[in-house]
Amino acid sequence: MSLTNASPEAAAKAAKTSSRTLATLSVDARNSALDAIHDALSNAREDILAANATDLELAKKSTENGELNPSIYKRLDLSRKGKFDDMLQGIKDVRGLADPVGRVDLHTELDDGLILQRQTCPIGVLLIIFEARPEVIANIASLAIKSANAAILKGGKESTESFKAIATVISKALESTQVPNDSIQLVTTRDAVDPLLELSEYIDLVIPRGSNDLVRHCQRKAHMPVLGHADGLCSLYLHHDADAKMAVDVIVDSKTDYPAACNALETLLVHEDALSSILPAVASALISKGVTLKCDPKSKQALSSLPEQTHIQPSTEQDYSTEFLDLILAIRTVSSPSEAIEHINTHGSHHTDAILTASKQVADTFLNGVDAACKFWNASTRFCDGMRFGFGTEVGISTNKVHARGPVGLEGLTIHEYRISGNGQVAAAYGSGSGKRAYKHVRLPIN
Amino acid sequence: MSLTNASPEAAAKAAKTSSRTLATLSVDARNSALDAIHDALSNAREDILAANATDLELAKKSTENGELNPSIYKRLDLSRKGKFDDMLQGIKDVRGLADPVGRVDLHTELDDGLILQRQTCPIGVLLIIFEARPEVIANIASLAIKSANAAILKGGKESTESFKAIATVISKALESTQVPNDSIQLVTTRDAVDPLLELSEYIDLVIPRGSNDLVRHCQRKAHMPVLGHADGLCSLYLHHDADAKMAVDVIVDSKTDYPAACNALETLLVHEDALSSILPAVASALISKGVTLKCDPKSKQALSSLPEQTHIQPSTEQDYSTEFLDLILAIRTVSSPSEAIEHINTHGSHHTDAILTASKQVADTFLNGVDAACKFWNASTRFCDGMRFGFGTEVGISTNKVHARGPVGLEGLTIHEYRISGNGQVAAAYGSGSGKRAYKHVRLPIN
Known part of the structure; x- marks a missing residue:
């Protein structure tokens, strides 16, 4: 050096x-x-x-x-x-x-x-x-x-x-x-x-x-490629069939484990059928950890009987495009998984998004529809990390759409090259004319 | 559409x-x-x-x-x-x-x-x-x-x-x-x-x-990544122990099979010990195909007894940085594989470079030392092609250093995403404190 x-x-x-x-x-x-x-x-x-x-x-x-x-x-x-x-x-x-x-x-x-x-x-x-x-x-x-x-x-x-x-x-x-x-x-x-x-x-x-x-x-x-994420606006979609205790655990962890991290939760999307059944317990747990909730009218109404009203505020449209990096969570009500997907693809930063649901089919729809580097089903957004993924270490988390994406370990610091070894072959010998050879293209084992 | x-x-x-x-x-x-x-x-x-x-x-x-x-x-x-x-x-x-x-x-x-x-x-x-x-x-x-x-x-x-x-x-x-x-x-x-x-x-x-x-x-x-090669300045290094007939075949194919292609040969680097033993036959074969040779003083001297002197011209420094895309080949004499590597890394476009040698050790030195997407040993530069590589088709050949490199087939049009499925795990449960869980990081089979 x-x-x-x-x-x-x-x-x-x-x-x-x-x-x-x-x-x-x-x-x-x-x-x-x-x-x-x-x-x-x-x-x-x-x-x-x-x-x-x-x-x-x-x-x-x-x-x-x-x-x-x-x-x-x-x-x-x-x-x-x-x-x-x-x-x-x-x-x-x-x-x-x-x-x-x-x-x-x-x-x-x-x-x-x-x-x-x-x-x-x-x-x-x-x-x-x-x-x-x-x-x-x-x-x-x-x-x-x-x-x-x-x-x-x-x-x-x-x-x-x-x-x-x-x-x-x-x-x-x-x-x-x-x-x-x-x-x-x-x-x-x-x-x-x-x-x-x-x-x-x-x-x-x-x-x-x-x-x-x-x-x-x-x-x-930069005149060369840049690897890195500018924003970590992570969302979680709470489907109505999710386990209520799991919802409390995962949402609290995603939001409060380390609020300043790029993989912390910033927006919670709640299915309307979960507003009265699951959301109140989640909100109480978040508030007890000091989180302020920025709610759309439906979710605010659903939480109107909670005692801690100072932590429940009306949201603005801007809140759904904000990476708070703080004990603040934006909440919006949606009527379907596809509405959640649409919201995330429009407002998110393509970093990490999660779904809580008991249904594999709903999970698959969500995981296929969301445009993000990391997509988690029934697990905290905080797992997006090179050490946790088993990469040993990371240089960062990429939201690029080409080359390395997500946590970038040693593998993300490499690229590939093609090598050919022959014994004098020429390209003109191959083709469809008479006397021409055809390529074999046999896959050989990789050691 | x-x-x-x-x-x-x-x-x-x-x-x-x-x-x-x-x-x-x-x-x-x-x-x-x-x-x-x-x-x-x-x-x-x-x-x-x-x-x-x-x-x-x-x-x-x-x-x-x-x-x-x-x-x-x-x-x-x-x-x-x-x-x-x-x-x-x-x-x-x-x-x-x-x-x-x-x-x-x-x-x-x-x-x-x-x-x-x-x-x-x-x-x-x-x-x-x-x-x-x-x-x-x-x-x-x-x-x-x-x-x-x-x-x-x-x-x-x-x-x-x-x-x-x-x-x-x-x-x-x-x-x-x-x-x-x-x-x-x-x-x-x-x-x-x-x-x-x-x-x-x-x-x-x-x-x-x-x-x-x-x-x-x-x-x-562009404000987004660009995939593509601006230049295909391919070189071939002719080591003194190369098979003479192979040298004629591979160099003629590399230069003349399709001179306007990006994988056509533009610069030939000749070891000084091959100047009199191998180069004359290569030069004659190229000239008979209509190729004009732009030679440094040593290689020009080595070809001075050939009859077709109108096709043998002195080179300029600029010739070694030119993608002719035509029946013109720049020739330079080098005294070692490392001088060839140095020339290629300085003048080439990191597309496809080849070596002709009987020695695996010399080939490995060359293949490891050259900074290119494709590196061929004893084979024509013209093999750099998605169809020939067995990719079925290609959208182009990339000289980018990140994401897809070399011939880009369907695989180059994809990127990866990470998915996690869990049953409510939270990141705060893991770590080194008492009562914390450790990650297992067990590699599972890939179907």
Whole structure:
């Protein structure tokens, strides 16, 4: 890793060159680099925490004069119990994952001795822009090296000193490995981002983590593809035949387990036949957790006998297009599953949507009709997560319609390539004329 | 299919709405629509050929006064022997392909009764811009319906009357099927393209076929991802241990089988130890096919005793970055496989590159080091093709680094979605605290 003071173009070009070397390294060589990084960071704990203390001191002042959100301050602190060890363990976890590169998923005999293989390969150079959490740099560097991608990293400015200290340690550790030092580059000035977004010749994919504004900025400015979700407006449709206790459990979890997360519930669609039978218990449970309900007239009427009326407010049309990221839930009454589907496809962000119903047929109609990356039947929207999906780790959740979609693990950091090996075959020998050969197209086993 | 006079926004919105219905149809319903289209086109042969004759008449005038390339005129003619029947057969071929939608490729038990599946699903709405070949509209409409995508089609203006006639027939045929009429829309004015490229709310992917200028225009203007290759600058590296006869066969085929194709060879890199042993025979064979060679000093020297010196010219640096699409081949001498790799990664277009060598080790070095969608060992670059790969058909060849890469068949027109079915599980129940559950992450078989 180098802490680059080079021009954005020089940095990107160096990353591109390194990416081709990285692509030729064995998984053992890449894993050895992860071991070296792990051990070096472990040995440099004191120096890194000292740099982190400098960030914290500055951040404390910014918090005190109101310039910085206290929740960001909390995330900066690498000396909190277990955090440094979690960072080290994260590197070991990525090392332990199966090699995502070189996996064959298509194997065809085109003709005698003419063999086609499709196999995974790295994407090339990633530009990853992330929030001010010091441990994230080690995690992302690990993911990039494991997937044989070069990466240019830009972290939140409040972590600058911690990032620099970690980058210096990683850079020194890589010197003793086969992974080229330029494979991972850290840029520390925000000014560098916009020029980098134009360098499609060298950078293959941008992964912005963090605020919706940042993602939209990248989507507008980037000359290369951008992987990321700008919004997580998740909905849940409560069908009238759903189990009442399940409805309380799943809706409360979806809304309150972590309201600031992109996979938290924002809109509840209730079948009109569930208004009096199921909704009141759900509403009471939500209100007892501090949730304010924004209701359409029918659902508000159905809740009119509940004691906590200050938490029950009339909704506006805008509420159904709002990602609250807070203890607020919009509720709308629908008369059919198809009305729920229509609402979700029009108002949702194609991230994660769920249905509660006892009927497999109703569930299938919903799952087929909704246009979303993740669709859950009788389970909380909060399960949309790379760790929970068993991917080991994730770089983010994508609402793109092409390439990776949903939680993006190592597999999402690869693409495929086609390889043919032959013994001198020429295309002109094949066709329908006389003396021409026909393709065999025999599917061969995949090992 | 509707022949839209609606505003681009209204057309795109209607396509989006239809796409959700299309996504819920069974493969039988989609196949029935293909049957209906096939039969209706077969019955309307005379009307369509009459419309095609109108296009041909106009095109003939444009050809005579030099406004239109005669090769385009030739491609317009739907009455040429076998062409109409080929169009009909193409629809049957797509009908015969396996359903690309709903294929499960990941199946995990997250916990008791909490099952995750990843399965393929349609992308949504495609905007496909294609050349003036009347039969292509039927082919593309078939691909879109089979993959359950809605599509907005814009064809080359020289085929307008043929397109309109075919669209009218398809539209009437769809009326008797479950596929919504708005799923496939034909726009006939070039003015509509730029506004459509901005409608990322409704259109998910642009597929421009045709000139490099068209592809670049779309890449610059589109607010959604663009699938396509702007250039096909393919190279072949001739190692000194290659079989001499194989070298002649494969290089002649790669260059001359169809010089205007994107998978035709443009640059030949020759190891210096092959200059006198293999290159002269290759050069003679190429020249006898009418190829002009643009040579660096060393390779020119090696060919100085050949009789056909008018076909052997000195190269310029620009020749190594040129997609000739003609009977011209740039030749450069290199001293190692790594110099060839470096040249290709710097000058190539990441489409298809090949190596001729007897050594598996040299081949592996080359295949791992080159950054291209398709990499062939001892086989012609011309094999890069969806039909030849056994995909049945292709919408194009992609040099994108994300999503589909290389020849794009039905599979490239799908993306995946994650589905979970549970029985009321909540995320808060899982974790490392006391009383918390752990995820099982058991891989289940894929049927």
